[in-house]
């Protein structure tokens with residue numbers, strides 16, 4: 065008992081030294097208490113996924129030799145080839161492409177799309193507009209080299225006003241030319257909910273009922289390891305994501321993945337390198353160890369980020385802010401938003417996250433005119449890997465209702481500290 069109170073006093077004293085007041089801590093403790101049962105469930109999912117990943121490592125006999133770097137063409141890169149088998153084992157797919165040469169999530173999605181579509185084909189997005197960066201890839205916004213320029217057309221069915229899937233609209237939208245369906249699991253930066261794997265499975269079964277030979281591709285960004293199953297377990301032909309989000313576990317310094325059927329992965333690989341060369345080439349340089357170790361840590365890192373998001377949702381909801389998703393809602397991605405109501409509050413929040421970052425804690429984020437955005441944007445990111453959003457990061461456009469989107473946290477303890485610091489900055493700015 066005495067030991068406990070000493071520990072609590074030590075924690076409080078250290079937070080005080082970092083500028084977090086007792087009032088902020090009390091509010092935090094009260095919010096955290098309400099989250100315990102939800103955290104328990106998330107920890108059990110992480111335990112399952114940790115075992116799933118470990119099993120894949122064992123089944124594929126990962127060994128020291130797989131961490132060796134390769135250079136040049138990268139023929140016979142044993143570590144890279146085995147890593148792709150490990151990904152295929154984790155996601156229960158026939159094959160996978162896991163490469164440093166895929167420079168971002170958008171690039172991985174682009175490789176998957178271009179590799180698997182041909183002139184005259186049509187893409188269907190049955191859950192509203194896809195992630196913003198795909199606008200120019202698909203040609204929704206005209207751009208040189210877009211799929212549209214190659215004669216691939218695009219069609220979209222929006223979600224119904226209540227956020228549910230418009231099955232009737234989808235039935236009417238599927239045509240002879242519909243070749244590939246792109247389903248985004250995460251909400252991204254939209255106000256719609258994220259989709260459960262089960263829901264994605266229902267949608268895929270429905271689509272296959274209309275047309276059996278559709279390629280069903282899932283943008284899996286931010287969704288990996290939130291559940292015990294992945295979209296590839298419910299019929300997706302391809303799942304695609306970024307290694308500087310969930311599956312890189314914070315250690316992958318770059319990269320993307322495409323896991324799926326042998327044919328889809330081969331088509332993508334022919335686009336990534338060259339027709340006929342495919343997966344044979346592509347030096348991993350020195351990245352293999354971090355790819356393996358990051359994947360190994362990913363289930364727990366992802367769970368930490370999710371717990372941080374729930375903690376924030378609870379805390380800010382208790383303070384009277386509108387949060388999405390709500391603290392009790394089921395989650396299928398790691399993105400959290402809070403409507404902060406005023407520009408001062410949005411800036412204060414981001415400054416708190418920045419001040420609690422392990423890198424660049426001394427920097428003060430300011431709103432700026434980001435190319436391609438109508439409103440100014442403020443961003444907080446003090447990450448080890450540049451732009452990594454599995455690490456604690458926040459951003460928001462400077463317009464009502466001054467919504468901050470944030471995600472990540474390599475450890476729950478850090479996510480919690482960052483969120484407490486955000487609260488403190490709101491108090492300091494007297495907007496609370």
Ligand SMILES: *Cc1c(COP(=O)(O)O)cnc(C)c1O
Nearest residue numbers: 168169170195250252285286306
């Ligand atoms: C992040 C993200 C992308 C694009 O990834 P980048 O690495 O930023 O190019 C695509 N879709 C969703 C849902 C994402 O969250």
